[in-house]
Amino acid sequence: MPSPETRVGQPLISLRDVHLSFGSNRVLKGIDLDVQRGQAVSIIGPSGSGKSTILRCITGLLPTERGSIRVGDTDVHALKSEAQRIELRKRVGFVFQQYNLFPHLSVLENLVIAPRKVLGETATNAEKHARELLAKVRMEHKADAYPGQLSGGQQQRVAIARALAMRPELILFDEVTSALDPETVGEVLTVIRELTEEGMTCVLVTHEMRFAEDISDVVYFTENGLIVEHGSPEHIFQRPTNERTQTFLRHALGDAGRRPVASGDPFLLSNISRYSLSV
Amino acid sequence: MTDLLELFVQAAAKFGLNYGFLLDAYQRGSLVNGAITTIALCAFTIVGSLLAGLALAAMLTSGRPWFARPARVFIEVTRNTPTLVQLYCAFLVLNMLLTQAVGAANPLTPFAWVVIVISLHKGAFHAEALRAGIEAVPRVTLEAASSLAFSRRQLLWNVQLPLAMRFALPSLINNLIDLVKMTAVASAIAVGDITYASIMIWTQSDNVLELMILLLAFFGLLSFVVNCVGRALEAKLRMPGYGH
Numbered sequence: 474m475p476s477p478e479t480r481v482g483q484p485l486i487s488l489r490d491v492h493l494s495f496g497s498n499r500v501l502k503g504i505d506l507d508v509q510r511g512q513a514v515s516i517i518g519p520s521g522s523g524k525s526t527i528l529r530c531i532t533g534l535l536p537t538e539r540g541s542i543r544v545g546d547t548d549v550h551a552l553k554s555e556a557q558r559i560e561l562r563k564r565v566g567f568v569f570q571q572y573n574l575f576p577h578l579s580v581l582e583n584l585v586i587a588p589r590k591v592l593g594e595t596a597t598n599a600e601k602h603a604r605e606l607l608a609k610v611r612m613e614h615k616a617d618a619y620p621g622q623l624s625g626g627q628q629q630r631v632a633i634a635r636a637l638a639m640r641p642e643l644i645l646f647d648e649v650t651s652a653l654d655p656e657t658v659g660e661v662l663t664v665i666r667e668l669t670e671e672g673m674t675c676v677l678v679t680h681e682m683r684f685a686e687d688i689s690d691v692v693y694f695t696e697n698g699l700i701v702e703h704g705s706p707e708h709i710f711q712r713p714t715n716e717r718t719q720t721f722l723r724h725a726l727g728d729a730g731r732r733p734v735a736s737g738d739p740f741l742l743s744n745i746s747r748y749s750l751s752v
Numbered sequence: 753m754t755d756l757l758e759l760f761v762q763a764a765a766k767f768g769l770n771y772g773f774l775l776d777a778y779q780r781g782s783l784v785n786g787a788i789t790t791i792a793l794c795a796f797t798i799v800g801s802l803l804a805g806l807a808l809a810a811m812l813t814s815g816r817p818w819f820a821r822p823a824r825v826f827i828e829v830t831r832n833t834p835t836l837v838q839l840y841c842a843f844l845v846l847n848m849l850l851t852q853a854v855g856a857a858n859p860l861t862p863f864a865w866v867v868i869v870i871s872l873h874k875g876a877f878h879a880e881a882l883r884a885g886i887e888a889v890p891r892v893t894l895e896a897a898s899s900l901a902f903s904r905r906q907l908l909w910n911v912q913l914p915l916a917m918r919f920a921l922p923s924l925i926n927n928l929i930d931l932v933k934m935t936a937v938a939s940a941i942a943v944g945d946i947t948y949a950s951i952m953i954w955t956q957s958d959n960v961l962e963l964m965i966l967l968l969a970f971f972g973l974l975s976f977v978v979n980c981v982g983r984a985l986e987a988k989l990r991m992p993g994y995g996h
Contacts, residue, residue, distance in 0.1 A: 532899055555903060562901035573896035574992045577914050586910060587900040621993015639900060 485510040485643060485674055491540035491550075498632060502527050503540065503700035508643070508676055508691075513669040515677045515685035517709075518695035519721060524678040525570075527695075528645040531676070532565045533558045545642065550689060563591065566636030566644035570651050572628040574620035580607070580631050581616040584638045599638070600747065606634040610664050626657025633664055643674035652680055682725050686710045694718045769962050779953050786949030787970060793866060793935040793945060793973065798928055800871030805878025805924075812879060813886050823879070830876040836937050839869045841940045866938040870931060877927045885920030886912065916990050925982030929975045936971070946970055 486508040493501040500523045508514045516524045529535040530542055533549050542549035544561060549650050574583050577738040584603035588594040594602075607613040610630040620628055627647055636644055646665065662684050669675050669688050679685050685706070692709040694702045694717075696743055702715040710726070712721050757774055764771045773779045811823035830838070843865045860868075889912050897907045923946045939948035950963040 501917075534895060534898060559901045559903060562899055565899075567896070569892060569896060569899075571892055573890075573892050574899075575893065575911055575915075576994060578902035579916065587902065590906050590910060591901045591903075619992035621991055623993075635900070 484508055485512075485545060486676070487541075487543045488527070488531070489541045491527070491530060491542060492538045493523075493530065493535060494538060500698050501530070501537075504695075504698070506693060506700065510642075510674055511672045512690040513675045513677065513688050514691045515674050515679055515689040515692065516693045516695055516704075517679060517682065517685055517721075517725075518690060518693075518701075522695040523698040524645050524695055528567070528676065528678055531645060532567055533576075534567075544617070546565055559591070563639060564642045566641035567646060568629070568632050568636050568646045568649050570648040572620070572625070572632045572652075573633070574628055574632055576620050579617050579619055580612065581622070583631060584618070584633060584635050587635070588638050592685060603634070603638055606637050607631075609637075609667075610634045611660075624657060625653045628661045629653065629657075629661045630664055633668075637668075643676065644668070646675060646677040646679070648678050648680065650679070680725070682710070682722070694719075694721070764962075769965070770959055771962050773953060773957060773959060773962075782944070782949045782952065783946065783966075786944055786946035788949075788972075789863075789943065790935055790938075790945040791974070793863070793870075793938055793943070794932050794978075796867045797870045797874065797935065798978075800867055801874035801878055801927070801931060802924075804871050805882055806812055808875055808879030809882035809886065812883050827876040827879055830873055831880075835870065835873050835934055836940055838873060839866065839937055839940060862941045862943045863938070865941065866935070866943055870934055870937075874927055874931045874934070877930075878924060881920045881927060882916060882924035884923065885916035885918070888919040890938025901937045918991065921982070921989065923984055925979065925986075928982065929980050932975045932978055933971055947981050 482665075486506070488504050488506040491501050491504040492499075504523070504527055506514075506516075506527065515615075516527060518524055528533060530537050531544060531549065533552055537550045540550065544565060547561050547564075549561060552561065575586070578586060581603055584601045584606060586601040587598070588602065589596065597665065604613060604616065607616055610633055612627060612630050612634065615627060615631075617621060620631070621633065629652075633649075634646075649665070651662050653661065658681065662681065665675065665677070666684075666688055677685065677689070686709075687706075689706050691703060692706050693700050694709060694713075694715070696717055702709065702713060702718045703751040709718065710722065713722060754775075761771045761774060774783075808823045808827060811819040812827075814820060843862060847858070847860060847865060850860065893915070894907060894912060897911045902910065934943060936947040938945045939951060942948060947967060950967050954960045954963050
């Protein structure tokens, strides 16, 4: 895998001045973002700051209003036809917060259906590849189970394997651990960590600050549809220059956890701010 | 066979029911023909109504006003007027106009009119059930399919319709059971279904109660078969982890 420096001139993903509104709600107000091939890039920031919207724009699930998005040689903002968007999405994997597996298909069928229908792989090859990927995410024993029978963490690992089954150049992770309980978060993060170590280009929207700090090459902090600050994890997490970043991280990185435990009524949810909620 | 019938007639006689007409070859024949006609009506209208429902649901959910609007108007008109009146209108008005226009070449028999009217009438109900199913498919599931580079057509056939079908199935089976019973209106325009055959027999002999029991048992059995097929289909398509 080439080191990020050798390809600095040619990022795999490049967003310039991207704008998007939902009605009168301006969600993105000029986003600039670069991802080099092989990098892991995290986007952090408060809920509703446009993080997930950025990912959806990259893979053409949402149209941009202004600005440019380039993925490899594809100008995403200029894609007109369904066929062009399909070509883009073959190269870009997407993992959702709510897993979004197909509930009427078994785990194996979930992995096989897109390579078979979209890439035209043979049943034998697609299934062989699918079983390898299931082993990679440690879900091979559940190949014949249905999504409804799996825990959240298991479903999310299958969803990652499903994205990998298309042999994508990069994968976008949209708050993939936000719906999971703290115990199962770890099993999903381990899988993502392994992917980044293998050199897969990953863009993560996440509320897992420690994880983002640990695995990212670059971290972006967004608020109100703008990139407030970006840089290396050390820069963002240890020496953030922007005041807003500092406040956000102070709250996100366990400041709330240090609050004294309520001594009064144990049924009073005085420590509710320790739980980060995301929608 | 005739021995069994005789045994049945004798047994029924003990309860004061006179099923003697079953031993008469002519009357038995017209009843059997009526039963076959009813079953054929059911078969044709089940297929016809499902096709009509699918087409209407496709128009409703197309997102294009010039498809959705006419479909909506048709459904409202159809489900808000009685089937029997629709059948009379179709057979006595449309069929007459058609016959005036093309004469003896009119290909539409009373049987065909019943199939058309019931298919369209029940199709309107199927369309609403299917629309409910289509709209119940979570948008994010479709987004996931899009992100896997499915085309619109692949998405429709591999994700949206299989899920919509599962959500709509109980309603569709409900409609189909109703449809089976609805075929009795065919007797109103002298299609020789089992109801019409029964009426013909009881106007000539005094056995209304016996024929009523027979009719109810027959339709009950037919509906039960549809019900069983529906339940089996539901069980087969059940998604583990959903419902119970």
